[in-house]
Amino acid sequence: MTGLDGGRSPRWETTHRRIYTAAMRLFQEHGFERVNIAQLAAAAEVSVPTFYAHFPSKEHVVMQLPTAEQMTQLLATQPAHLPVAVRLRQAAPDYFASWSPELRADMLARWKIIAATPSLRTRAAEFERATAGMVAEALPAPPGAGLTPGDAVVVMAHLAAFTSGLLAWADGDGERKVEELVAEAFEALQTP
Structure with a gap:
């Protein structure tokens, strides 16, 4: 979702940052290979489709x-x-x-x-x-x-x-x- 100025909405940005922060924490705690998309989505309190709306893959988080x-x-x-x-x-x-x-x-x-x-x-x-x-x-x-x-x-x-x-x-x-x-x-x- 984009705002009137062509940028992302504040809500989108907040969700994006929450996913990123949760993913980085999990990667640092458990290692990149041991964390899956479902775990990332759960930690960020979003659905798996919402994760993919923000990042094409878990590699793209990092x-x-x-x-x-x-x-x-x-x-x-x-x-x-x-x-x-x-x-x-x-x-x-x-x-x-x-x-x-x-x-x-x-x-x-x-x-x-x-x-x-x-x-x-x-x-x-x-x-x-x-x-x-x-x-x-x-x-x-x-x-x-x-x-x-x-x-x-x-x-x-x-x-x-x-x-x-x-x-x-x-x-x-x-x-x-x-x-x-x-x-x-x-x-x-x-x-x-």
Whole structure:
């Protein structure tokens, strides 16, 4: 249900947040693989169809794709004349700077669940490819030019490095800054 402004209604947002909070609690207490949709719905005090109205799968509770608009906004500040790799490296600190302390804690909790669940670690590659497609479309390009096949590979490699940095952050329980870990992963792409 959307409101007059095109956004979700407050009721929808409240239910969505309740499902998310209950799911994260159950995943942290019991492990992702041991929790089913019926348990998630019961913990959030919603029906199974209501759960599916909010999330296409339990994986989507933890693994959330950015929107195309978010990618466009993030990459719009990167000059089109710079190499794709440079633009991606410069955009990453801006992305992390936009995280509030609450979002940072939430992201760490989600990535810890992903890191601890082999099936989610594997599924992260699917989300990585989907995000790479959004990044490729969002990168400002000179008029009439799109990404070359080589640039598409650069985007995929950087998204894989980004994911590796996030997984290392989660594996280390957030002891090191995610910004440093992602920067190190990006640097590995430059090492001959």
